[in-house]
Amino acid sequence: MTASENGHLFVLVHGLWGSPSHMLTIEKALKQLLPDVSKERIVTLKPLSNRFWKTYDGIARCAEKVIAEILYEIETLKQNDDCKVVKISIIGYSLGGLISRYVVGKLFDIGFFDDVQPVIFCTFATPHVGVHFFRDNLFDKTANAVGKFILGLTGFELFLRDHKKLLVKMSLPNSSFYKGLACFQKRLLLANIRNDRSVAFYTSYITSHSPFDEWSTLKVKYLKYLPPSKIAGVVVRPKFVDLERSYRVDPSREAPINIQEATSLLRRNKVLRYSFIFVLASIIIPFYIPLILCLSLYVSGYSILKVKLLPSPNIVRHWKEVRRAIFEGGEVNLKHAQHGEENRIHRHELSKHDTFKGDTSSFTEHGMENVLYAKSRIYNRGSSIENDYQSTEQKEDGMESPVEALGDESEGVNLIKATCTAEQRASILSSLIRRKTLIDVDIEVNASIMKNHADKLSVKDHTRFPLFTDDTKLAISEDQATIIDNLNTLSWEKIAVYHDLFNAHDGIVARRGAKWNPKGASTIYLWASILRNHLKTGES
Template sequence: MSATTPTASGNSADTSISTKLTATASSTAEECHLFVLIHGLWGGPKHLLTIEKCIKELLSKKSDKKIVVLRPSGFRFWKTYDGIKICAERVLLEMFYEIETLKKNNLIVSDISVIGYSLGGLIGRYLIGILEDIGFFQYVTPVFYSSFATPHVGVEFFHDRIFDRTANTLGKFLLGKSGRELFMADHDQLLKSMAEPGSRYFKGLSRFEKRTLMANIQNDRTVAFFTSYITEYSPFDKFHVVKVKYIKDLPKMRIGNVYVRGKFVDLKRTHFVADSSKSNANSQEETSVTRSSKLYKVLIILFGSLFFLPIWVPTICTVSLVTSLYSMVKIRVLRYPEYNEHWARVKDGVYGSKPINEQDLKIGTQKRSQRARLQTHESFKGDTSEITENAMERMLYVEDRFMGDAQNAQVEEDNAGDQDLAVKADQEQEDGSNHLTFNFISDYETDSEDAAPPLESLSTAEQINLMFSRKKKLFEMDPNLHDECIRVHQDQLSSMDTKGYPVFVKEHRLPLNDDKRSVVENLNSINWVKLPVYLDAWNAHDGIVARRGPRTNPKGTATIALWVSVLREHLDQRQSTARV
């Protein structure tokens, strides 16, 4: 589908106008594919740097359009409490400024993809609804929508514990307007409305050529499997009686000094075991001592019970409550820019024949500079919001370990020798025949060693990373092997039939209310590529996007690279169809 292809909803007059405007705007500018990467609650644009790098390095050679990535920064940190609507409008305006700035640099956005992490997946779906409403898709082709650990069905805790009942009661008051929406306690029932087939959000989402989602089956205490996978089932609560199986023949890749594979779970072969006493320790490669040591776990639980819970929990809850109250006042008092007027300028200046608004170009340049500053340090607000998020995760971890069931998994790798992958990269001879090697850098850095900053200006950790990256490229893989793996399993990954999943049984069906059940049914009425993921990590919600970088989250990074192969395969099919 080209950028000038009319949408089904546009009338003939609108189609004629949009085709003419796009043809005029495209006569001298190079077409580009804009990826909008949207972070989650408490987060900032830096959280999605690993995803950005994988997209740029692994997707660009498969795309006939230049790949451009935008990680919006206008709703970062505590601003994520302001509600899905306001956050989405901030992303929209920042996106418009970037589209105008790109046109000034002789690039015209013809394709768009929306990638959302956690709350960012919901913000992305609201954004898509606005784009549908204003007729954006008459000018720009929607290609990919992807979510990573996104609570599509809201947030709810189902265990019969004091903490779960307390969290369900208080959660909607501690996270601002976003919290009420996540717990589906808001007056507008936004999550339900966004899933209704007749809504602009649903219609816009349906237009995307490919919809993918990634859901952690375990170790994500922030966003449960059922809500990120869009299902009524929660089969991994008693993980010690589950045998996890992965997609067959997953190829390995090197990240830093270790070899890992992507962690896509095969739900058709994953099943329960009769005798949990025979379960083995997790056999994933590069499992840290903090995960494998029972003594360490006991110390963490003891420390959390005696110090963290009684001291930190009241502090964090107080900070979050105060911030929520401030957010509620702010969104009632402050006025936000009108996006319809800005969209009219974008249509005229980018997709029409008028000059681009100079004031918009000035603001767009300022926002680019702001994102560059955030790349090096995210400010005091960023530090405090990250502390709050980490504290929430640790609180949930301690509660889960202290009051929950045993969580020792029986995991069987399908590929022999995975334990041998955890070797130093220098110990293996590299042929490099079909391998792609690169370093993970930001928008404002370069692969050139000559342009690298002086060591004395860097922190100790940054110096170590830089020395490693100079010695050998950080990342090595054969993307063709990953593409072939996805191609082989494409039908299985795209199947919406869960009847053949052994762990999806009646006993593990959740008592969802009617609103949540309707969200599940409606969203599952359109096709998805659903990718369940198991990361043997302390915090899989962090790891699924490799938030702390590829060296800290090698398994998460490998899984992201495998996800990109899903996109690569679609672009291959897209171009083959276009040639025919």
């Protein structure tokens, strides 16, 4: 009898109102970049038990369902694929990052990490410090007062208004959540600096500073020598912000010019942009707000009642069965393996088309984002996007224009035919064909550059950042300060991201796919190169 193949399971957890399909671009990047540098087979799991409105059930219940899916998948991999999971990495997006941290704590409690080695933990745009609106205006005051009531149990936890103070508890050094997180070899987080109206920079970056509010006075700089990628025929560069080089300017003397390539017409054209804002403010918002509130209040009440009446999964008993079957030479529970296989089929079906619940939760999510977008444009005067200047960032960072670097392909083909031998033509033309693929990224160059930038991402002393000044500090609460201080005692690689998009919260994981979000996909592939470097060095 042949020995089982060892597996490294990557668990990809979506966010509020989300579905497993939101994590597809991340999954594709992992499957493309990691297998050839991993000693174990790379396998992925996108949990489906919290899709859509089920994210209202509270962080604890959502996490328990994710753990159940992890255990089912481990059994299914062993039974159907003869793959024994020996390592685990967890990646959470938005609310999924908080759910993932709870998952880690519970796995630590049951002794899961005694048998399965934790490797990488990462969050994308996750509200680690909770949600709070700091401006002194009617909208922010109303949002702080009402927000906790319209997202079920999850809303109370996000706004730090739950009796257990779960987010504070999860940050305490003596808690299983903190101890479990400390077991991982590498911890990363990615935070949008702007255009994310769902999760603000301070909470996703775990800081008390909000340095990007006065946008018209800032010059954003990116990490040097980031290579261009060609995504769905569009040439873009990853958008990792260099916080040590970004600085404040006097707008009367120097225009910040924070314009990026491949920016949508709506973002570039002031007439279209303000027409869109007017439509949002005068027509759509009055329709959205009552409908969204009614939907959310109804689902919140139903969710709270459901959580009280229905039992949670028996994780401890399930783990004992899994441990006996996978790690102690026992037999896999065939019903569990079948359940895991049914989950796989269901995930595949969901990737093709969401259900009615998915459509309504997506409607609510987009409605919330539109409301927040209109609010940000109305209240944030003086921080609108400048005219469509050509960005000088490539030349400043030692890179030629990516468009110029790739050149015109039609002219290149003619030149190849005229000057090259048949063998040379075959080699060069195959390279051109590769450019026509959906995602064309130089994996080794990305990995090499990110290895050089590793120290920049691990900075704990934020005073090194010119934009992190006393006047950018927020009036955070005692609970928020506790969370920030505790979580920052762990070592993190923190990545600030800037996407010049209508909805950067969507873009940071390219949840609509690489074709619709080339900048997001390019950024994800650069992020995946960090993971590639870690696995390549033997996970030391």
